[in-house]
Amino acid sequence: MMESCFYNKLESVEREVNFDDLKKDLFSEFNSIDSQESCLEEHEHLQVYLRIRPFTTTESEKGESQDCVSIERPDTVLLKAPRTSLSARLRDKSAQRFQFSQVLGPETTQREMFDSTVRGLVKEVLEGGNSLVFTYGVTNAGKTFTFLGPEANGGILPRSLNVIFNSIEGRVYDQMTIKPQRCREFIRLTKDQQSEEATNKRNLFRLLKEVLGW
Template sequence: MEKKEENITVAVRIRPLNERELKSTAEIAWEKKNNNIVKEIKGTREFPFDRVYDPSTHTSQLFNDLASQVINKCMEGYNGCIFCYGQTGSGKTFTMHGAKKSPGIVPQAIEAIFSHIQQAVQKEFLIRCSYIEIYNESINDLLNTNSLNLQLAEDRRNGIKIVGVTEEVCTSPNQVQSLLLLGETHKNIASTSFNQRSSRAHSIFRVIVESKNSFGKIDLSVAALNLIDLAGSESANVHTSTASTTRTREMKYINRVGFI
């Protein structure tokens, strides 16, 4: 029987202890048993995944193993989606956006897209980017603070779309990075018991890739790459008491929101 190729891959990344946890003599609860199984250190529970990564794994390896094929397919005209799910402080934003010395999946994806464009001499590309957040079931444009509570509409040709969302044409990785930095300044964040800057909304950086043949028959394709940084999913009681009402309302929507 021919082996079926899966289009969905699920991986787990075990993060190292942070400074606060080290000072409190906390211990890591899970370990990598092999490339596909994560195991409880002081228990018997274990769970299978497509891939398992230990605390020493660099984000670049995750990108090569998991994200690069999504990027390649998107450049060929297929929609793709990459996201991280987990509790506040579990390392979602670090994995997606990274740090100065350790770039995350998003900046690596941007570099890969433009590297692909430079090498594809037989095709012409147009790259458009948008950045939104879903906060308390409201879709807000992170590239335009005046565009709040945007509405969804269904287009027979292009499917579901966000009416009025800002889409910027980008011609270089630096231009895309500037949009990311602009959007980051507009995100809803709060301090929690886990970290000082916790995302209180789901954010979606969307790259629309249009391509056509440079020679011969015109073959036009349009694909969307959705790079999603989910807000932390946890009980409202982990937040500061002075903001309990706000945090409770946020958590209610974070834990039930759907995606575009």
């Protein structure tokens, strides 16, 4: 009797649920996006660049250069086992090919790296687009050198900032009547809020001078 009542109750609940209310036409939302505002339709969504780090003097003296990596085409590398590995001793001549958006060899300069990979993305950002750039690799692969670089030979980050600030020169809003809010919004400040922002700015610079000894 209890099982029968429970079963009947389930049936009544199922009849009350209207699954049509749970459906949502997601295509209508995507169709409403202006295709001209999308930077992704002109090229691939994700671009992967490979930069091959040159051997240091110490590594070359130790014989670590064993011709494991060779560039076949501007976007393809061929990987072979090191000569001292077990595979090489067993005369296993198998190799693997990997394809990227572009392969940059050991002779690539910091400027060439920036021009080939990030300059176009910075231009899209200045036109209102969004981009994400990150470096990925094992320890000592050259990620920090590529991204930051030394002071005299900057990487992609300082070069990107240099292009951005040089491009907006003369178009910077130097007043304190607006304040960014969230991602793309801003609020207009009242006179009291402007005075408060100016005080906070002075206090911040004073604190930086004390900490950094400017």
